Amino acid sequence: MSFPPAYRPDPVFARLGDDFSDPVDPANFPAAELRFWNDRWDAAIGLGALDTAAREAHFQRFDALPDNQSRPRAMRYHGHQFRTYNPDLGDGRGFLFAQLRDDQGRLLDLATKGSGQTPWSRGGDGRLTLKGAVREVLAAEMLEAQGVYTSKAFCVFETGEQLARNDEPSPTRSAVLTRLGHSHLRFGTFQRHAFEGAADRIDTLVGHAIEHYFPQLAAAPDAPAALLAAVVEQSARLAASWMAAGFVHGVLNTDNLNLTGESFDYGPWRFLPHYEPGFTAAYFDHQGLYCFARQPEAVFWALQQLATALGVSGDRSTLEAALNTFPELYRTALLDAFLARFGVASAGEAADEVLVRSFLAFMEASKLPWEAPFHDWFCGEASAARAMAGPRASSYTGEAFDAWRAALSAHAPVRSERLDHDLFGRAEPVSLVIDKVEACWDRIADGDDWSGFNGLIADIRDAGKGFDLGRDRLGFRP
Template identity: 60%
Template sequence: MAASYRPDPRFVTLGAEFADPVEPADFPAATERWWNDRWAGAVGLDTLDAHARTAHFHRFEPLPDNQPRPLALRYHGHQFRTYNPQIGDGRGFLFAQLRDGEGRLLDLGTKGSGQTPFSRTGDGRLTLKGAVRELLASHMLEARGVYTSKTLSIFETGEALHRGDEPSPTRSAVLTRLSHSHVRIGMFQRHAYFNRPDLVEALMDYAIDAFHPEAGLAGDAPARAAAFLEHTVAASARLAAEWMAAGFVHGVLNTDNLVVTGESFDYGPWRFLPVFEPGFTAAYFDEGGLYAYGRQPESVLWALEQLAGSLTLIGEEESLIKALMTFPDRYRAALYEAWHRRLGLKALGGDADGAFLTSLLRFMHESQLPFEGVVFDWFGGEASARRALSGPRAEAYRSETFAAIRGGFESREPVRPERLSHPYFNADEPADMVFETMEAAWAPIAAEDDWSALHVLLAAVDAAREGYDLGRGRSGFLDGQAE
């Protein structure tokens, strides 16, 4: 192990009420398909050779001085607003915990690692395409400045799976993600469901100590509960704003898919917007559009209300409501910040930012120009005018409709305009991750086991991340932890 490897298995200390020890699946084959060198280096895993990576991230042999056995975490959750007490980690587990270079506690969690007590009728497996989709989602979200988990590794596992939403039989894989937390809102709901205020408080204090230590200064349990909720509200409002500025639709914002750090993770039927469309949905089964792009902030707030309800076992209703009521203003401020950050601009502050953003989004909706194309063209504002007005969307930018928006760009200073010298901005088109792009990268893998298109796409996303450089100077291990 590298000298920077710092094991710290903390979750297991909560006790048997929070997780069940499980055994990983015995997979018939191990083919390494992805290893994230950059993020492995951040946590001291970059010195592992191919043999060690297979041992730890395919067979899940314990990392040194870490959890002795994987833990399938216990939780409940609202799924499409219907409460389900029959869920938990059904095809994944918490494998290990460790500290980064700044001392922050991080999780290594899996997807597709085998059956657990919560698998019900499922096989506990993940399709290879599902693993690739999660890699693409997390990679692009990082490039667009969203606080997201990272896909650390993918191993193809040699099994034939049958799924209703993929041509079957299909290939199998196991994925490991690196993230700040797996403490889901649904974990608090489970203990509230069984009327265990002692467990709600224990879980809250774990989360406060690990993620929101300022809340621990509030005093007694009711005061800590309100402070913890307010910190979680702030982090979640920021996440919702970053999704909106990234043009991202998570697809399944159930309470078991939202964590108290306000970190994006667990990518199933996600999509990125081709064009600005508030009603765009990601999941084919979301027939009512509950989790449509434009409804995501409301969905996050609804989930936070369920967390507040769980905290009433130890907190005071009035103070919890007060904490919840901070969401609208926090979200509005975070949205203006996220959009200006995405555009590489310094905000003016106040109503002017809201008016500018409203005009820009109205233009994007009416023109139906590519969502990411507009951001790419005008990154840095007026500093990109010559580039935008000589690009493929120049005619739309010369329209009378765009004139007022152009004025908004002119009145805002670019932030670090030297970023425009990156080779990424020499292209006519930006890297995107719309459905057709993702499918084009997957098709040769499915047909001929040809991974070259995927690697070309990932390289393009890396160039976007380096060009936009949206994580520089921000706090938080994953470029987005709310203060």
Template identity: 60%
Template sequence: MASMSLSSAYRPDPRFQSLGADFADPVEAADFPQTVLRYRNDRAAASVGLDGLTDAAWVRNFGRFAPLPDNQPTPLAMRYHGHQFRVYNPDLGDGRGFLFAQLREAGTDRLLDLATKGSGRTPWSRSGDGRLTLKGGVREVLAAGLLEALGAPTSRAFSLVETGEALTRGDEPSPTRSAVLTRLSHSHIRFGTFQRLAYFDRRDLISVLIDHVVETYHPHLGDAPDRPAALLEAVVAASARLLARWMAAGFVHGVLNTDNMVVTGESFDYGPWRFLPRNDPNFVAAYFDQSGLYSFGRQPEAVFWNLQQLAACLTLVGEQAGLLAALNGFSDAYRTALREAILDRLGLEGRGPDHDVELVNAAFRALAEGGEALRWEPFFFDWFGGEASEARALSGPRAGLYDGEAFRAFRARLADYAPDRPERLADAVFQKPEPEELIIDEVEALWAPIDQADDWGPLNAKLDRIEATRRAYGLGVARGEKDAL
């Protein structure tokens, strides 16, 4: 790849490889029969200096995985363990993906990973084929896009390349088309990365990993007298914020295993995700979650349980009292983050914890009282800007519902709040009667023309509308340092 394709924003910084052979295994990408570029995220690429790549160069790097200049020379399959539905599994690891490159983000100087899904078999593949269905790749592009628009810390789908293989899957019509996905994410160091080291009682390596995470992602903790506790406190805060943003977005991750949570508090690796059609604490995303362990309303419990498993690993090298204090901060951190998330979703300026918690409670009561008639996303869309959107809400598709007694308490609370950046309401997005959603029926409808006629038009149009929503709301990563991971 010619260096002239790279902008000055390209700053390689491959740090994970310095941890050595105890943390990852060098691997090669599969040799795919085809490499057809289906999606490239030029906005994300611009943030790391790769937006100038031609499509041909893009496919060489993200379909054939030729190394990026001065970056990681070979892909690394990361080693980790994890609890899967609370059953410990020591046979995990990157089984169909790898860490491809690390580089700095323009503006924030965050270290970001380029990592894959569906790039072929690794030493950790077990009986899997190391591949990804094209439909699975499309679903991740959609989930990451809408979550970012709604202000959730998330990896970004960076590239999707169709790979020309027919895959057999037990949970969808087969054979089905294949793809390799590349995501841009803040970190892929999982809770399960620590769990693996604890499993082997490698206290020395746990200390090495703690130092790496602190120095790479939390340098402000460098002088902390108790690094394990300080790191756990930071991970607790980041995880609480992630959880709050999921709950405000009505998002159900579906598989909240310890290998699916990372130390930087970022959502990634989207499998059987769902967005809520309407308020339902018992809503489950994964068909195989028969006990509802990871249902919408149990996500706070799941995240805290996972944090407890991380804390247990850190007790091998840290003082129990400090770790326990960090864990005990979760509830307050989550409540604070949820207040902030709901205020952001409603586009309102905060008035202080006591006032704001009453507004949050009123919003959830209104969602509950709306029942089957009120979808989750339209509620926040209609009332974005608070009282400034009253005329819009009371003349829209749900006007009759909002004019009823069940919503009077909520509307009374809104009267106490000023809109945050009210100029956003002039955006064309808010002149429409309905918001962008990703209820499962629409996801299937977007896939059908691709599957049946290789028609990508509806998907691309949807992604354009999601991007317009992101700009209109002005939340998430694009909002700047306040919301940077």
């Protein structure tokens, strides 16, 4: 079939050669049942016209897209896992399938999860459970609706294999997922080449990253420090947006953070049921290293490891200066993220800080569901009558609430016409706590009933339209 002009292939990473990735073959799956296709994003990258046969060919068998990578490539990287360095990492059950440009010229990746074994599988089967794929779709959709800069689940095929797993009933169904993202260059990509003492490869990666992701830095006299400063800024925004979303990633290892500050790779994630600073997502995070409140610390620590890797070829003093901008950038980004979620304008830095502090104090005292006040009080006092007549009115009382409401009332609504959306006629907010995810999965597992999954995605997308937070905030949107 012919591809439209919106399809703009540009497989630049493969051109870096075998020092950075390995050509691999996808698994030969016995079945191809399309379970999810992202019709919000396919046209933006020129793939909206693919018919059923073409979708299966390119996203289940992974036949090469025209003028793109001739073979998938498993990316090479290392990383700290729970702060222990692991030199045996790399794409173990996924690969970079293709790269293309969107209508604004940005380089995007199509990369997989569950597509088979690679040289970095470390004895694993290279597969993904269907439940894992369902969870990733839901996480990406919810974060996108909340204005978080996130990769998108592009498609999911159920693949007809039975998998054995320790963390869910086995045998369990299998799937392969393709995600659409704005870079899979991980912090650990740099760490691998630093570990091997390959300053020339670090320089190559720095140049590659600046050319394709940060072209505004092309003339920077100190390229490694300039790149790090940009990554620090993006990462501060990411950490702040997770906090405002009440999202717990679960595994913030250095191989799960990338240069563009885009959230990706959703394994044991959770959304807060209510405000709990020590809430963890991963059952194996026994020390709470990546709990909700420690996520900014985890991102900053990972940035320190990236700075160390860049130090193989860069100037350590300028790298340190770039790194140390994180705390202030994060503080500012956190205020911005909460203001966006409240739907109100800044009233000045001091007032904004009071707003966030008083909100967290109220949430700790009330134990309300995390999403409830954002739904009930969106645009501040413009929602007061609705909130005080709603199902949680009895919770909106007391000293902690009065302090938060006073702080909120000092902030003017932003685009209060958003309240006309039918989202705000609903009594309950759209949320994605674990009980909803499990109920959705149970219907699939017990009766192959996908109506709950499809309905949940429709609700999440409707919420995204209602809040209209400017998805991704960096312009990566349909």
